Amino acid sequence: MTARNTTAPRRRNLVRGVITGLSIVVFGILSPPAALAQKHSAMLAIGQEATPPTLDPHFSTSVATRNVAMHIFEQLVTRDENNQVIPELADSWQISPDQLTYTFKIRTGLKFHNGKELTSADIKASFERYQRIGLARVTLAPVVAMTTPDAATFVIKVNKPQPVFLEELSAFVVPIAIIPAEQADKEGGKLDLIGTGPMQFVEWVPDSHIRLKRFDGYKPDTRYKGSEGFGGRKQVWFDTVDFKIVKEPSARVAGLESGQLQIIEDLPAESAKRLAGNKNIVIYDLKNFWLHGAWVNFARPPTNDLRVRRAIQIALDMEEIMEIATDGAYTLQPGLQYPGNPYYVTNGAALYNAKDPKKAAALLKEAGYKGEELVIITNSSYQSMYKAAQVVAEQLKAIGLKVRVDVFDWGTAMKHRRDKDAWNLWFTGQGTGPSIGPFTAMKDVVSPQKNQFVADPTLDGLFAELVTGNSFEARKATFAKFQERVYDQVLFLKFGDLIRKQAARSNVKGFVPYRIPRLWNVWVEG
Amino acid sequence: MASVDSVALAPDEPAGADRPPSLWQRLLGHRLFVTGAVIVVFMLLLAIFADLIQILPPEKMQVRLRFQTPSFSFPLGTDNYGRDIWSRLAHGARLSMAIGFAVALLTGITGTANGVFAGYFRRLDGPLMRLMDALMAFPAILLAIAIAAALGPSAFNAVIALSIVYTPRTARVVRATVLVVREMDYVAAAKACGARDLWIVWRHVLPNSIAPLLVQLTFIFAYAILAEAILSFLGVGPPPPAPTWGNMIAEGKDYLREAPLLCLFPGVAVALICLGLNLLGDGLRDVLDPRLRVQIG
Amino acid sequence: MPEFILRRLLIALPVLLLVSLISASIMELVPGDPAVLIAGQSASDAEIAMVREQLGLNRPFVERLGSWYAGIARGDLGDSILLNRPVTQAIAERVPVTLALAGFALFLTVAIGLPCGIIAAVRANTWVDQAVLTFALIGVSVPNFWLSLMLIVLFGVMLDWLPAGGYVMFADDPVGWVRCLILPGLSLALLQVGLLARISRATMLEVLQQDYVRTARAKGMPMWSVYGKHALKNVMVPVITVIGISCGLLLSGSVVIETVYSIPGMGRLLASAVFGRDYPMIQGGLLVTAAVLVLLNLLVDVLYALIDPRVRYGQR
DSSP: OOHHHHHHHHHHHHHHHHHHHHHHHHHHTSOOOSOHHHHOEEEEEEEESSOOSOSOGGGOOOHHHHHHHHHHOOBSEEEOTTSOEEESSEEEEEEOTTSOEEEEEEOSSOBOTTSOBOOHHHHHHHHHHHHHHOTTGGGGTTEEEEEEEETTEEEEEESSOOTTHHHHHTOOSSOOBOOOGGGTTOOTTOOOOOOSSSEEEEEEETTTEEEEEEOTTOOOOTTSSSEETTEEOOOOOEEEEEEEEOOSHHHHHHHHHHTSOSEESOOOHHHHHHHTTOTTEEEEEEEEEEEEEEEEOSSSTTTTSHHHHHHHHHHOOHHHHHHHHHTTOEEOOOOSSOTTSTTOOOTTGGGSSOOOHHHHHHHHHHTTOOOOEEEEEEESSSHHHHHHHHHHHHHHHHTTOEEEEEEEOHHHHHHHHTOTTSOSEEEEEEOHHHHTOSHHHHHTTSTTTOTTSSOOHHHHHHHHHHHHOOSHHHHHHHHHHHHHHHHHHTOEEEEEEEEEEEEEETTEESOOOOSSOOOTTOEEOO | OEEEOOGGGSOOOOTTOSSOOOHHHHHHHOHHHHHHHHHHHHHHHHHHTHHHHOSSOTTOOOGGGTTOOSOSSSTTOBOTTSOBHHHHHHHHHHHHHHHHHHHHHHHHHHHHHHHHHHHHOHHHHHHHHHHHHHHHHSOHHHHHHHHHHHHOSSHHHHHHHHHHHHHHHHHHHHHHHHHHHHTSHHHHHHHHTTOOHHHHIIIIIHHHHHHHHHHHHHHHHHHHHHHHHHHHHHTOSSOTTOOOHHHHHHHHGGGTTTOTHHHHHHHHHHHHHHHHHHHHHHHHHHHHOTTOOEEEO | OHHHHHHHHHHHHHHHHHHHHHHHHHHHHOOOOHHHHHHOTTOOHHHHHHHHHHHTOSSOHHHHHHHHHHHHHTTOOOBOTTTSSBHHHHHHHHHHHHHHHHHHHHHHIIIIIHHHHHHHHHTTTSHHHHHHHHHHHHHHHSOHHHHHHHHIIIIIIISOOSOSSOOOOTTTOHHHHHHHHHHHHHHHHHHHHHHHHHHHHHHHHHHHHSHHHHHHHHTTOOHHHHIIIIIHHHHHHHHHHHHHHHHHHHHHHHHHHHHHTTOOSHHHHHHHHHHHTOHHHHHHHHHHHHHHHHHHHHHHHHHHHHHOTTOOOSOO
16 A cells, blocks of 8 residues: 555545534524514324334344434434435544544534533443444444543544545444444443434334424534435424334335325335326435345356356346336336445446347357256245246246245345355345445445355455455456446345335425435424 | 025935935036036046146237137137236136135134044033134234234245134034033943043044034035135235136236226135035035034134 | 132243244245345355344354343343334333224224114014125225225225325324224224124024023013113123133234235334234244234233133133
8 A cells, every 4th residue: 555545535524624613604604584484383293114123223224213213313424415424413524644534523512312512431332232232233333442531522543544445434234323422331222312413312112103392402513504425414394203104015105196195205106106197296206216136046056057147147137026026116227336436337237138038048058957846936026026036037037047036024025034055046125235335335245245146256356346445446446346246246236226115295395305305394284 | 604405406216215325426417416416526636637638838928819709719719918818717727726725624623623622522622612712803804914914925825824824613612512422322422431531522523523514514615615716816826827716806806897807716716616515515515414504704 | 810810821821932932933044044135145155144133133143042041031032123123112102002002992892883783683584684794795805905905095095085005103193093093903803803793693592592581571671671681791702702812813914904004013014024924023022923813812801700600620
């Protein structure tokens, strides 16, 4: 590593620190919008599709958890609307020239829902709990020491330079939510839901609703103009918000149509077509919500043979798969990141959506395929995966493969994935992972995770290269090679990207679609 | 579930018959039995000749022909995969009825074994019937879901799960008959002559149990079809693309508002076959064993 | 009578023990694992192992079973893995909802089924009778989850008369509460209505054949007073039978109905527990449900004895 390389990220972050400081000045003097009083209303009900396994943000990878928890808790640093790292509870940060020490200044005068003031001790305790039970605690593995020189300063020391450390800290698959220090001893899933966010927890009636209310002690982050990802300036206009758990899509739609629900997540595409002309309802398209595909097992015949894998890869007609799986709400692109992401590359495109069943059948013959059963595992919990699996099965039967489809609920399907003898293709959707960078996608196929069950030194090497890559350009080039390798070896069958549809009553204003519906800065007119 | 008699709809007496009518005559004279038989036979034909009457293979997808409304080419329309609903319905009849029949058969065997042993051998009565009570104490569907989820979703496992759930009902019916038969003089006589227990069971007890058993199994046939639909609906039945009626309803429910026919047809099919079997069961009971009026299963 | 109740209770004990053993071992066979579910799809084996330890799932089955029984002795059914609360509390929260739904369905059953059955018997072999019987037969044949879907489309969406799903507390909104219960209550009641109509019709017919009824009619007593005085009392026996069975069926049916209508009751609680692999919740929930059913059956038997002293208790 050269000295010039190591200073580059530091300078960028310092620049960002200055910009942050400036934005405080610029936006601090902007007064909040006028006519506040009219924006207030008593209650909002949002239709949510799944029950969270827990609301403990350190102890869940579930979207359903984030839906609710990100209104209660905040992070030290988070991502803005374009996925760049921004400060949230942090006021600013500095990285030492040797890249081993991160010094965070904490915003002062912020309160937890229990009235206690936020200090660096809470941040440290939260990080410590995350190290102990956080499901993505590998993020904090490089940390060798955490100290709190004073109530507004938090210092992290790492063992060696970590170019992507801040990106990892701000990731929100399992967010490092900040909790009061007294809560740090709580076991996973047993957390009292006290955060610094703009809403506070009221009650959870399982399978019915989770109720939050406005936290009156909340001080909006005046450095920003409006919502920035999960951060930014947040203002809640409702006294209470109910997250209603409505699993049946048709029931969610009916609730929206009748006005019992003001916002729903996941509007089925067929219903969206029908509701397109409805004046009372606005439909929001959330592109790049899910990357649809299937993992390929290298350990079990017949997919242990690259020629069989290639035959499967080039046989598939992605348009047909995605059209049926999503009822038309999709885009086709080969990347393992979303278009617009900093790391987006199209390497491997030649092998994507080839739809050449003839050549595939020939390849299968060449491989000496003897009718071994190809086992597809999909699940009944996510309809688009269930449907995609059925179409893929038909397309693969057409080239002469003997196919069996096993359908489980999501939990059982995940359990079976760990058994290398149980499946050949495992259907999934990757949502948040690809949206926050290339790391999740890569972690799944390098040691020790290895979805394919057969270690690939090339991939392991590329991952090490990515994590230590000192410039963004270098890291992106590494990721391009990674994606190339995925297509070349057929590690993952990428189908397409799902467009998620969220919908709201048309008197709901200020709603900006995001991976998780954000209910701050949203109000109901009239 | 109970199977309750309809006294007034007992067989019409054949006028002017000199000798008692044969079993067949009585059955054929029973209006509801005949109605039920017609429905069941129709469904049976649908199931047997599914391959001949299908318009397309039930799994054939046509991405350009999704959500077709009923027409000459697709009499019941197509589903969200562009598959022909009529063909799937016919093949669904085959699967659903095969599962229902298998459950009835398996339940018949296990239930009879349990019932006979419990009823005839006093020492086994307590433990066996407590086990049956324990199985009956669970809400039936919940137990079936749990077992089916434990075994993994497949047609075979659905049969196992449902047979476990319905065995106690059969066992109770058989046991009740056995208890009566056991006290009969001819059984005592056989015993006195030194007949072995198993022989007595085979020669005297079983034949007497057949009538109530047959009635009970007809109803279990119907429940099993209903329950299979529920298991499939909840995603623990035979996996797709198997065209079971439950799978068809489950797949159609996402398009309830936009394409209600997807759900409508398979639901009507389930209701129809259950209606047929219930009628058949009522008729059988009226004719075979009028005393079995209030048989609660 | 007390001796009879005591004997039935003694029989119930081994049944409950078996019930608890069955529910515990079924879930042991289920291949899923709540730890895998919580850890997420990118979790490593080490991370899953950590979650298992946090949840106390790494202990051997026998040990967990032992501590479960020890807990039952203290009235503690353990903690739900997914709901973050004691199992007893989760059940206590849900029971009123299912009771409301089941009670409403039972009310509909008796209010519709009993009069239908009696009228059909009184007007035996007329079109009224035929209509009731046909309706009753359809009631026991239609799959109730499918009927629910159709009712939702018709009344919840197209006509928009009633909520398509969900539940509000009676205390919050009494009118809304009733509106929420109408469709699920009807869907759940249909089967029982069919049963009750058929059984009360059959019993009524039999009663009408009895000598004392004929005598009363012959003496010129008005028809409805005869029915009210003699017949109804006899009809009560099958009614209680059906109500006894109904409780089991309603609980069983509520699993599906509560899922379709998004009602947070016991049935949905247990179904989600099965799919979420929430072992303590499943074990505890099944045990409580089974215990309730066993006690209900006992209650029905006792009621029998009170109404009809001829019922013999020597054998069942």
